[in-house]
Amino acid sequence: MTTALITGSTAGIGSAFARRLAAQGHNLVLVARDTERLGEQATELHDRHGIEAEVLTADLSTDKGIAAVEARLGDRTHPVDLLVNNAGFGNKGRYLEVSMADELTMLKVHIEAVLRLTSAAAESMRSRGRGGVVNVASVAAFVPRGTYGASKAWVVQFTQGAAKDLAGSGVRMMALCPGFVRTEFHERAGMGTDNIPGWMWLDADKLVAAALADLARGKTVSIPDPRYKALMGVVKLTPRGLLGGVSSRTGRKYGPQ
Numbered sequence: 242m243t244t245a246l247i248t249g250s251t252a253g254i255g256s257a258f259a260r261r262l263a264a265q266g267h268n269l270v271l272v273a274r275d276t277e278r279l280g281e282q283a284t285e286l287h288d289r290h291g292i293e294a295e296v297l298t299a300d301l302s303t304d305k306g307i308a309a310v311e312a313r314l315g316d317r318t319h320p321v322d323l324l325v326n327n328a329g330f331g332n333k334g335r336y337l338e339v340s341m342a343d344e345l346t347m348l349k350v351h352i353e354a355v356l357r358l359t360s361a362a363a364e365s366m367r368s369r370g371r372g373g374v375v376n377v378a379s380v381a382a383f384v385p386r387g388t389y390g391a392s393k394a395w396v397v398q399f400t401q402g403a404a405k406d407l408a409g410s411g412v413r414m415m416a417l418c419p420g421f422v423r424t425e426f427h428e429r430a431g432m433g434t435d436n437i438p439g440w441m442w443l444d445a446d447k448l449v450a451a452a453l454a455d456l457a458r459g460k461t462v463s464i465p466d467p468r469y470k471a472l473m474g475v476v477k478l479t480p481r482g483l484l485g486g487v488s489s490r491t492g493r494k495y496g497p498q
């Protein structure tokens with residue numbers, strides 16, 4: 242039996258990864274900040290699928306939290322075969338409307354935690370000659386969209402570079418780039434979603450099924466939906482200035498909700 246560690250497992254895309262991987266018979270290490278919610282999730286997945294689900298409470302915006310997950314990933318007596326770096330969040334507001342503290346917290350969770358956890362996992366996986374890392378980025382990586390988009394662009398570039406460096410080692414690396422997904426993300430960030438057209442919303446379970454199929458195929462960047470594949474094709478051909486105007490408005494409603 243293999244083991245998958247998922248950060249941000251208790252809600253949205255992370256919980257869809259946990260459901261799907263448990264249904265496929267993988268043991269899980271579930272990581273988030275809310276211990277009670279983690280415990281309930283572990284019990285439910287164990288009871289439903291007969292897998293072992295370990296709980297690891299960690300705040301990935303802190304050194305202590307990142308170090309705790311690094312230590313688990315480095316434990317060679319209980320190896321982790323698949324790491325899903327999924328924990329993340331949005332800040333409401335454009336550049337200079339978001340506090341510096343919140344911007345830095347985002348960089349800690351979206352960049353430092355992803356770098357450190359990927360590296361801890363990849364070291365151990367490389368020595369065993371197998372393993373996989375999925376880093377959840379966003380299609381926002383491809384458009385000008387504040388610190389959020391910039392941090393996700395880092396995730397894509399970093400993952401592609403690491404995948405190249407690890408080619409032939411047996412370790413697969415993939416950046417997952419979803420479009421808008423119905424999760425707790427927008428509500429947590431206090432963002433309005435009224436101006437996001439219905440066709441742009443993705444289902445987390447379908448997204449995860451497609452992402453895992455892409456990982457099995459050996460893709461290093463996954464945009465797992467035909468609508469967003471087409472949209473990103475258009476984005477490549479659109480002048481950056483025009484792109485910035487559209488992307489900075491969509492899904493970033495300001496003022497009282």
Ligand SMILES: NC(=O)c1ccc[n+]([C@@H]2O[C@H](COP(=O)([O-])OP(=O)(O)OC[C@H]3O[C@@H](n4cnc5c(N)ncnc54)[C@H](OP(=O)(O)O)[C@@H]3O)[C@@H](O)[C@H]2O)c1
Nearest residue numbers: 249251252253254273274275301329379421422424425426
């Ligand atoms: N939803 C979208 O439209 C969308 C689109 C593209 C990309 N994404 C990306 O997908 C990933 C998952 O987002 P989601 O939409 O599933 O969000 P979500 O529903 O809000 O879930 C976020 C998860 O991350 C955990 N988390 C948040 N901050 C954390 C921290 N500091 N330390 C540890 N865990 C933390 C949360 O649990 P606790 O609060 O208990 O810690 C929760 O389990 C993110 O990286 C996001 O940027 C989302």
